Amino acid sequence: MEEPVLSVRGLEKQVRGRTLVKDVSFDVYRGQVFGFLGPNGAGKTTTIRMLVGLIRPSRGQVVINGHDLQKNPSAALRSVGCIVENPDLYPYLSGWENLYQLAVMQGRAAVERIERIADLVHLSDRLHDKVRTYSLGMRQRLGIAQALLCEPKLLILDEPTNGLDPAGIHELRSFLRDLAKDGMSVFISSHLLAEIELLCDSVAIIRAGTVIRTGSVDALITEASPTVVWRVGSQDTAARTVLQKYAANGVVEPVDGGFHANMTDDAVAAAAAELARQGCRLYEVTRRRATLEDVFLQATGGGTT
Amino acid sequence: MTFLHLVGNEVTKMLRKRRFQVVLIILFAMMAVFAYGEKQASLALARQIGTSNWQAQLQQQISHAENRLHSPFISNAEKAVLQATIKEGQFELAHNINPSAPGAVSFMKSFMDQGITLLVPLLVIVIASDMVSSEMSGGTIKMLLTRGVARWKVLASKLGALFLLIAMLVGAIAVSGYAVSGIFFGYQGWRLPVLMGFQTTSTGYVNLSHVYTVPQWEYLLMSYGLGFFVSLCIGSLSFMVSTLVRSTASGMGIMMAALIGGTLLSVLATNWSIAKYLPVVNLQLSGYLNGSPPPISGMTFPFSLAVLTVWSVAALAVSFIVFIRQDVMG
Known part of the structure; x- marks a missing residue:
């Protein structure tokens, strides 16, 4: 079997004696769209923050593209694009400046990609307007553009359909499908089950900090039917x-x-x-x-x- | 990607947020008010004494100080200040040096001498309190920390940008002081002699044996250098508060309370000698240049420098340790 792009083993987080996430394990392979499901407060966001190095796990291992996140965070994160919770933008900068700020952190090649990626998410017209004037959908797209700047092998999106209208959701879905077809792995957390069912190949279901089911969407549905x-x-x-x-x-x-x-x-x-x-x-x-x-x-x- | 790019990012954000520009506007407005006020005060003084001859004015001030010195109600600290004033005045009269010669350069000098304890630090706090906490409260810290750049580098770039902005601020103080006050006093005074080397102990003993004069531009270099050092120190302390406190407003509040508390302390608690180890009591570095007595006995120039340095380094160490280790929760 091929090497997974994201491999999570026995992830656990305790804060002041309280266990937020316990024994979370799963693999995400190349070109796969992986859904991470759970009710609010189940530990989805805590897990995602551990995947991108914002929170230090109490126990367990995250390996991204062959690099251990704990031992070599810079190398591991270089192949990850992410939106954690909301797109994080500077409202007083223009869209282009927001992209430039991050691109500069990731090298010259990323700076050269700005125009092309802005075009990809259909933001070229408004790219030089202040982000303050953007609609929610445009902010969401700018967030995705930020995440794509490093040409990631793994795209991590936390509740990406929040605040999008049905047309926006549809557009996002086909956009992510296309990315996955080109070999990118996409990891999506959501509580909108119909969305995930339409979009994902595999899912992990988390409840009260523990993963209770994993598997391909088809297999799980067949089993439940x-x-x-x-x-x-x-x-x-x-x-x-x-x-x-x-x-x-x-x-x-x-x-x-x-x-x-x-x-x-x-x-x-x-x-x-x-x-x-x-x-x-x-x-x-x-x-x-x-x-x-x-x-x-x-x-x-x-x-x- | 270089470290300079990261610093550039931080400076861009600060300038585009217009926070620095607001500080500059405050600065210009204050310069104009102070210069105008000082002009009016000197006109009023000339009217009161009936002469604009500086020797006569200075003589009046000295006798006034001597009279107050005999009052039984003044504290030892006040006595020390008066004694220093008298000795300096007498020395200036004897050597024919006009301490209040008007001019833009003299205004620059007195602005930094006075502003170093409160005004300049306040402006620094406005800039520095925002550096880290605004990224925390805006959520953008998540983007900065997930781009494969080491955390210490992200924080160091912010610190570099802060120091750069502080240098720009001190430069702006000098330039705006010169430009604005020149309208009122004329653009002269670079070469006026300034007395240095008065040594005043906190008991009011003034040692004149090392007194010498320097041209005013040389004095300015020293006092603005000290102002820059004090600003860096206050900047480092605010930077630590900014990494520890998520809200910019409360970070700014904490620093301002500390600063104003320290200013009060150096006036009120002259007998509480442990206070001299606090950074905010040691900000009056220009006092060591012009010979004002230190607020608490036992404080010397090297002592104050050491206290400020130790606190700054400790504050930066805490900032880095906390920033590198902390979990970025929602």
């Missing part, structure tokens, strides 16, 4: 008997025009074959697809659907 809807010709008992044989725990719930049963994919295939052999009329089989919200609520114990 055990219910299969069988539409059969009539309420015949033969079909019911077959389905009971394959359903998990043997529970089959009769509904209008068919049955609901919890089954694995293999069980579905076997049950369908047996129904056909027995001459039952099968019109439709669908798995009732859960959303990431269901996964999240199940995982965080916030209720079931």
Whole structure:
């Protein structure tokens, strides 16, 4: 397996005896869009601050692009672009000056990239206006431009859709998709689950400072979607008997025009074959697809659907 | 990327925030008011005494001081100041040196002599208190610290920018003092003799054995140099407060309270000798040049320099240690 761009192992932070984040581990690979989910106050921002060296972890290791963040912070951070919480801008400087301030810290090449990156986030027209006069969306885009100045291998965005209108969110989504297609890894924290479901390949779900689930979005959703809807010709008992044989725990719930049963994919295939052999009329089989919200609520114990 | 670029960034931010310009405007306004006031005062004095002859005026001042000296109500510290004034005046009369010869250069001299304890430090505090705390409260510190530049370098660039701005401020004081007061007094006085080497103990004993004169421009170089040193020291202390306190306003409040408290202390607590180890009591460095008695006995020029240096270095050490180690929480 290829080397992860971001590798987090056993991260823990204690402040005055209180544990804010405990045993957080995950990997982010090249070109992956990774979602970091959790309710407010779960430790998302504390974790992100540890990823970019703003907070010193009490325990654990962060490796970015092969560099240990603790031992060699400068080298590790040179391949990271980030927005922590809000885009951090100087309102009394122009957009260009804001970019220049950071570019100068990162070398001549970054200074030469300013115009191109401003163009990329569609800010070229207003680049020489004071940031004070920018709308929230423009500030967000300028923040992303700041993060992209160092041509990062890893882009870390904390709640990037906060304050964006639906069109802005849509634009951001396709923009991030394009970046990931070009090989950049994107790490996004959010509590907007529908957003993450549309955007991310993999997620980690954090609650009360601990990561409780990690995995690819597809796998997690499949796992959370055990219910299969069988539409059969009539309420015949033969079909019911077959389905009971394959359903998990043997529970089959009769509904209008068919049955609901919890089954694995293999069980579905076997049950369908047996129904056909027995001459039952099968019109439709669908798995009732859960959303990431269901996964999240199940995982965080916030209720079931 | 060089360190100079980082310092350049910091200076740009300070200038674009217009904080430095506001300080300059305050400075110009004060210069104009002081110069005008001093002009009016000298006219009023001439009217009162009935002559503009400086020898007669100085003689009047000396006899006035002598009369006050016999008053039973004045403290030892006040007595020392009076005795120093009398001795200096007599010496100046005897050597035909006019201590209040009008001119822009004399105004520059008295502005720094008077301003070194309170006014100049106040202006420095306005600039320095903002350096770190504004980035903390504005959140922009997160950007500065995640760009792969070592934390000590980020802080050092801010300190470099602060020292540069302080140098510009002291320069601006000299230039504006000369330019504005010249309108009232004329642009002369570089070569006027200034008396140096009065040694006054806090008990009021004045030693005249080392007295000599220097041209006024040479005195200015020394007093503005000392003013710059005091400003750097106050700048370092404010810089520490700025790294420790997130709010610029409270940082400024803390420093101003300390400064004004120290000024009061050096007037009131002349008998509390531990106070001499406080930096704010040691700001009157120009006093050692013109022979005013030190506020607390036992203070000498090297002593004051040492106290200021030790406090500044300690303050900067604390700033760097805290800044490098701290967690940047929300």
